[in-house]
Amino acid sequence: GEDVEQSLFLSVREGDSSVINCTYTDSSSTYLYWYKQEPGAGLQLLTYIFSNMDMKQDQRLTVLLNKKDKHLSLRIADTQTGDSAIYFCAEKQDFQKLVFGTGTRLLVSP
Amino acid sequence: EAGVAQSPRYKIIEKRQSVAFWCNPISGHATLYWYQQILGQGPKLLIQFQNNGVVDDSQLPKDRFSAERLKGVDSTLKIQPAKLEDSAVYLCASSSAEYNEQFFGPGTRLTVL
Numbered sequence: 005g006e007d008v009e010q011s012l013f014l015s016v017r018e019g020d021s022s023v024i025n026c027t028y029t030d031s032s033s034t035y036l037y038w039y040k041q042e043p044g045a046g047l048q049l050l051t052y053i054f055s056n057m058d059m060k061q062d063q064r065l066t067v068l069l070n071k072k073d074k075h076l077s078l079r080i081a082d083t084q085t086g087d088s089a090i091y092f093c094a095e096k097q098d099f100q101k102l103v104f105g106t107g108t109r110l111l112v113s114p
Numbered sequence: 115e116a117g118v119a120q121s122p123r124y125k126i127i128e129k130r131q132s133v134a135f136w137c138n139p140i141s142g143h144a145t146l147y148w149y150q151q152i153l154g155q156g157p158k159l160l161i162q163f164q165n166n167g168v169v170d171d172s173q174l175p176k177d178r179f180s181a182e183r184l185k186g187v188d189s190t191l192k193i194q195p196a197k198l199e200d201s202a203v204y205l206c207a208s209s210s211a212e213y214n215e216q217f218f219g220p221g222t223r224l225t226v227l
Contacts, residue, residue, distance in 0.1 A: 008156070035214055046118075046205060046218035047157070092156050100145060100209065101170055102216060104156030 008105035010093060015111045022080040024108045026093035031074060033095040037102070038067065038078045041090045050078070050091075080110075088112045116140065118219035120206050126225045132194040135222045139187070139208030145169075147216060148181055148191050149205040157205055163189065196226045 149157035183189040
């Protein structure tokens with residue numbers, strides 16, 4: 005398909021792990037990103053992975069990349085209420101252009 | 115280091131009126147981007163500048179939208195005339211060749227009545 009796809013909503017309890025999934029479109033994309041957006045705010049880059057990597061870990065964040073299936077996931081360990089936000093995956097295409105997914109709203113309940 | 119600045123933060127206009135948004139990128143960033151984010155969707159690239167030249171404006175509705183970056187620093191995005199469907203958040207971002215990251219401003223929320 006043409007769109008970068010994400011599930012719309014995820015609800016977890018504080019302390020659990022969250023896994024947000026993304027299916028991207030362009031197998032030649034060089035970098036794949038995860039951004040966080042809080043209400044009324046711009047986009048904050050959380051992490052990114054180069055396309056020749058399978059996994060990247062950064063503190064509580066783990067990114068997994070399956071190039072064969074064009075599938076990207078973001079795992080947040082020990083999820084906190086402050087992690088509640090919308091999470092966007094994005095792929096870098098030609099000329100540094102970013103194509104964003106539809107966003108996954110993560111709700112963390114105490 | 116100062117981030118990407120945008121103004122105004124909010125704007126309400128009536129359809130068929132004109133509106134302009136301003137963006138000042140991070141100092142030294144050669145590439146500047148304007149994105150449109152409609153409620154419930156991810157950002158969509160409208161136009162990308164490299165210094166003061168346009169790299170990609172394939173998704174810019176050129177009959178009503180225009181953008182410029184005359185001196186290769188700050189940029190303005192204009193809509194004339196606005197339509198109801200232009201209601202969105204307009205995000206500006208900048209990047210440098212050194213870093214593999216786009217830095218985003220807080221956005222301008224436009225409401226067209």
